[in-house]
Amino acid sequence: MVELFRLSRPEDALEALLSALPSGTFRRETLPLEEALGRVCSREIRSPQALPSFVRSTMDGYALRAADTYGASEGLPAYLQLTGEVPMGAAPSFSLKKGECALVHTGGMIPEGSDAVVMVERTQKSRDDEIEVLRSVAEGENLVQIGEDVAAGSLVFPAGHLLRPQDIGGLSALGIESLEVAGKPKVAIISTGDEVVPPGTRPEPGQVRDINSYTLSALISDAGGIPVKKGIIADDYKLILSGAKSALEESEALVISAGSSVSVRDVTAEVIDELGKPGVLVHGVSIKPGKPTILAVCDGKPVIGLPGNPVSAFVAARLFLLPLVRRLLGTEENPLNTAERSVRARLSRNIASSAGRSDYVPVRLIHGKQELPEAEPVFGKSNLIYTLIRADGLVSIPEEANGLHRDDEITVRLF
């Protein structure tokens, strides 16, 4: 077990956790296309066909042989015989010979014998069955060729790709009506603490309602996992150990939000070390808030111990639990919901910080007349959940810095 007093840098801590996990162990399930939005492809998808599957016009105009228009101009138009109209949604029932053309609509198929389309605006009707083409048309002009969008057999999505709205449309275009995706990982959540009661209970003096089970559940859902709230367990080594064991058995990962006092945090680390090998990998990260975070892998399953303080738990969960859920989904991409959104802003006041530690400070954005919004730190003791609720995002102060200055241009990670 690694000691709390050897703090890990946050990026090293995450790397230690992810690299100790077995790879590719996620469950797979097959879903109808309509339900695949935001899910992760569990295997690569190749195109079963060329798209488009026939040569299409990109304009309203006339299909023709380009060679028939060479040298045409407004002064000396090319005269072509209009032999028919291609109906939308059907192959033309005729083919074109030299000197002939056919009316075609945007997206329509061109007749055999034609190799270009002239826009209707570049033509004049000289007779009912004849048009004048007022400029030269190049071969292939205003056409989409077979396979120009997607070639048959080509890679459409690699394994690990997270499906966006346009991706659903693209699969529909290929006739792919169902596909295999990574199953949503079940992540069990245990809150510990003798003082913690469920939200439905009226707290007695000295008691507080459970916040972390709810915040963490929401973060896990957002990241694409299935949160499983295992309730509140009193600060007792044996009770927490047996609760954690059974929770981990039925889930793909476990998060324990520990009590805030030092003695209780130590109990959590001891419990996690008992759950399997190699056990605790990281105990203590050089971040504020969130320092007492524990990262572990127990017999192949990840376990995270978070501080009981709801602000610390939230900040540490964003840093470690969200990437973990993505990893359990087999993707490096951000789920749509939790994708890191950030904006540039200007700091409204100085923030002090200690070097050797990454600080995360909640800020509220104030949009004024300046180009950049103003980021105003929301200070508050670290266990006040509403400091996060009054904030729009977090500013991180890098570990080598001693703070940030008023008017510094900074990046705010929105939440």
Next chain:
Amino acid sequence: MVELFRLSRPEDALEALLSALPSGTFRRETLPLEEALGRVCSREIRSPQALPSFVRSTMDGYALRAADTYGASEGLPAYLQLTGEVPMGAAPSFSLKKGECALVHTGGMIPEGSDAVVMVERTQKSRDDEIEVLRSVAEGENLVQIGEDVAAGSLVFPAGHLLRPQDIGGLSALGIESLEVAGKPKVAIISTGDEVVPPGTRPEPGQVRDINSYTLSALISDAGGIPVKKGIIADDYKLILSGAKSALEESEALVISAGSSVSVRDVTAEVIDELGKPGVLVHGVSIKPGKPTILAVCDGKPVIGLPGNPVSAFVAARLFLLPLVRRLLGTEENPLNTAERSVRARLSRNIASSAGRSDYVPVRLIHGKQELPEAEPVFGKSNLIYTLIRADGLVSIPEEANGLHRDDEITVRLF
């Protein structure tokens, strides 16, 4: 009916649509807290209680009377009698008198008579029942006061607030186990086009599979609405009119993706104008792609006509359909999923554009050694859905510009 040839600027077009909608007509429903993530509060929420509801210690230490420590230093410590320990989750069964202190843990309640906590690190145990306090402690030090997080009766969330993970935790802290949110608006989708077939059908030559019903459904889900696919209707005024009428009756909004040819687009506008008053508000927007977009309000319900071309439909839907769904939810905030995520990047090559029109160009981001990623335009004819799939986001070229230059620093809106 507004003519296509009087193009509206995109911001004016959206404003015309939103300002013609009746306000506050959204449905409301009451949900358990666990299901409220990403939903929108339909009325303001005020705190039923103060949070915290008792004075709490923020440290492991000793509760005491600050006055007993005034002037204390390492050389001249204050000696206090240790009278007990406050158990977590309960009110202390004793009170403190002058010269007394009690062991208290982080988050614990302090005994009556005490007004501060000294960190355990700032003390020494002189005897089993006595400690030395090595510095002066201020009144209120290391305490969170009643209501310091949230005052009783104060505004927690305004109506229209979109609930984030930390907000769910904050409501749990207040014992709010269910709440009223805006109902998800049903948005009907009709695809028109004689050439369009469902994805489960093998297209005959000249036919293509439906893309827009799927892309638009996914965008609507993402924005917090319920998409209702009404299928494909042939390009026939009467069929489209009767399909649109019945779709609008059972939904809160309607999107029609029209065919791409001019004649078919005109049919769509005529149909929409028949659906109710005032009818078509905007017919044609100065954007590329997406110019033939139609925005309408018909007897109080919004109707959008989108180009049939899947790229145009997608770009226009992001500009108009997403804000519309947010409006139907009663919020100005971005739903978690569709929140505008953007990054700064450097353009890899020149892009030409016409002044007087806002262009939206799909770009792929390439992360190299430079500070900013490179944004590489994904060119392709505008009806190739895979240009959007190969892209990471859109760059907009403002209407007053004639294009963008290689190495320009730009903002990419991710999708």
